[in-house]
Amino acid sequence: MIEISPSRLPTQSKPSLIFPATDETIARAAALLASSHLVGIPTETVYGLAANAWDPVAVRNIFAAKSRPPSNPLIVHVAGIDRLDDAMQWPPSPLVQKQLDAIIDLWPGPLTVVCPRSSRIPDEVTAGRDTVAVRVPAHDVAIALLEACDFPIAAPSANRSKYISPTKAEHLFGQSGLGEYISMVLDGGPCRWGVESTIIKLGDEVPKMLRPGAVSLAELARRFGVSPEAMLQNEVAAENRGEPASFSAPGMMREHYCPTTPLMLLSTGQPAIECIETEPGKRKIARIAFRALSADEASRYFAVETLSTSGDMLEVAHHLFAALRRLDAEGLDMIHCDTCEPVGMGHAIMDRLQRAAARTQG
Numbered sequence: 001m002i003e004i005s006p007s008r009l010p011t012q013s014k015p016s017l018i019f020p021a022t023d024e025t026i027a028r029a030a031a032l033l034a035s036s037h038l039v040g041i042p043t044e045t046v047y048g049l050a051a052n053a054w055d056p057v058a059v060r061n062i063f064a065a066k067s068r069p070p071s072n073p074l075i076v077h078v079a080g081i082d083r084l085d086d087a088m089q090w091p092p093s094p095l096v097q098k099q100l101d102a103i104i105d106l107w108p109g110p111l112t113v114v115c116p117r118s119s120r121i122p123d124e125v126t127a128g129r130d131t132v133a134v135r136v137p138a139h140d141v142a143i144a145l146l147e148a149c150d151f152p153i154a155a156p157s158a159n160r161s162k163y164i165s166p167t168k169a170e171h172l173f174g175q176s177g178l179g180e181y182i183s184m185v186l187d188g189g190p191c192r193w194g195v196e197s198t199i200i201k202l203g204d205e206v207p208k209m210l211r212p213g214a215v216s217l218a219e220l221a222r223r224f225g226v227s228p229e230a231m232l233q234n235e236v237a238a239e240n241r242g243e244p245a246s247f248s249a250p251g252m253m254r255e256h257y258c259p260t261t262p263l264m265l266l267s268t269g270q271p272a273i274e275c276i277e278t279e280p281g282k283r284k285i286a287r288i289a290f291r292a293l294s295a296d297e298a299s300r301y302f303a304v305e306t307l308s309t310s311g312d313m314l315e316v317a318h319h320l321f322a323a324l325r326r327l328d329a330e331g332l333d334m335i336h337c338d339t340c341e342p343v344g345m346g347h348a349i350m351d352r353l354q355r356a357a358a359r360t361q362g
C-alpha cells in the first residue's frame with residue numbers, strides 16, 4: 001500500500017487533539033461530553049462523533065460539524081442491553097420484544113435496531129420521528145466511555161456529510177475533517193470491521209434491513225424465520241431503484257461515501273487494462289484491488305492499493321475506506337475499484353461502493 005509521509009499530511013491536521021485511550025483520557029472525554037462538547041470515539045465499525053444523546057445543544061453541534069441535514073437522525077449508543085431503556089420505549093411492545101429476543105445476543109456488536117423511542121431522547125436525535133436507532137458497540141474504549149457517562153451517546157460516523165467514513169483517529173482531521181468542532185479524539189486504533197453497522201427496523205411482522213453491514217442478511221433472516229428477500233422489501237430498496245426518497249431510512253442517500261476523485265467500479269472479470277486504454281488523456285489512474293494483481297496489470301496503474309492478497313472480504317472491508325481516503329489525497333484523474341458478489345460482507349462493501357461511485361457513474 002502507498003504510505004503517505006507525515007510531511008504530506010494536510011495542513012489542517014490537529015494531531016494534538018488525538019489521545020491514546022487510557023483511564024485518564026476516557027474520564028476526560030466523559031467530562032467533556034457531560035458539558036456539551038463533541039468527542040471523536042472509536043467503535044468496532046467506524047469512528048463516531050459523540051455527544052450526550054440527552055443534550056439537544058450538543059446534538060445540534062453534531063449536525064453543524066458534519067453539515068448533516070437535520071432530517072437525518074442519529075444512532076444512540078448504550079453500554080449494554082440493560083441500558084436499552086435509556087433510548088428505547090420501555091417496556092417494548094410484545095412484537096418488538098420478540099424480535100429483540102431473536103437478535104439480543106448479537107450485542108455488543110455491529111448491529112443497530114430502529115424501534116419506538118424513549119421520551120428522554122430529544123427530537124434533535126431522531127429528526128422528529130417516533131423511532132430511535134440504538135446499538136451496543138463492541139469496542140472496549142467505547143464501552144468504557146459509555147460506562148463512565150450517566151447518559152447514552154449519540155454518534156454518527158465522524159465524517160463530513162457524504163464523505164468517506166473514518167476508520168482511524170487521524171481521519172477526523174485533515175481532508176474533509178471535522179476540525180474545529182471536536183474537543184478531543186480517543187484513539188482506539190484502526191476499526192475492526194471498517195464499515196458501519198447493519199441497520200434493521202423492528203415492529204413490522206417482517207423486520208426490514210435498512211443498511212447492510214457485518215451482520216449479514218442471511219443471518220438475520222434465519223433468526224427472524226423470514227426470507228432474506230422479504231427483509232429487503234423496504235423504502236431503501238425503492239430509493240435504490242430511483243424511486244422517491246425514503247422516509248424510513250433517511251440517511252441512505254444514493255450518493256454517499258464519495259471521494260472527490262472520480263471512482264469507477266470494475267465489473268468482476270472485466271479487463272481493467274481496456275478501461276485504462278479508453279481513457280488516454282487520463283494518466284494518473286489508481287487501482288483498488290481486492291486481491292493481488294499480476295505484475296503486468298499492476299504496472300499499468302499510477303498506484304495500486306491491494307486490500308487483501310487472497311480476496312478475503314473481511315480484509316477488504318477493513319482497509320477499504322482508508323484506501324479511498326489515501327488515494328483521494330493524491331490528486332489522481334480516476335480511481336478504478338474492484339467489485340465482489342453482494343453477499344455477506346460483500347453486500348455491505350458493494351452498498352458503500354455503489355453510493356461512492358454514484359456521482360461518477362451517474
Ligand code: TXA
Pocket residue numbers: 043045046047048049072073074075112114126129131132133137155156157158195196197199210248249250251252
Ligand atoms: O457503525 C455505525 O453505525 C456507526 C458507529 C459510529 O456506530 N454510526 C453510523 O452513524 O454509521 P450514521 O449517522 O453515519 O448512520 C446512521 C444511519 C443513517 O442512515 C440514519 O438515517 C439512520 O441510521 N437512522 C438513524 N435513526 C433512524 C431512525 N429513527 N429511522 C431510520 N433510520 C435511522
Ligand code: MG
Pocket residue numbers: 156157165
Ligand atoms: Mg455516516
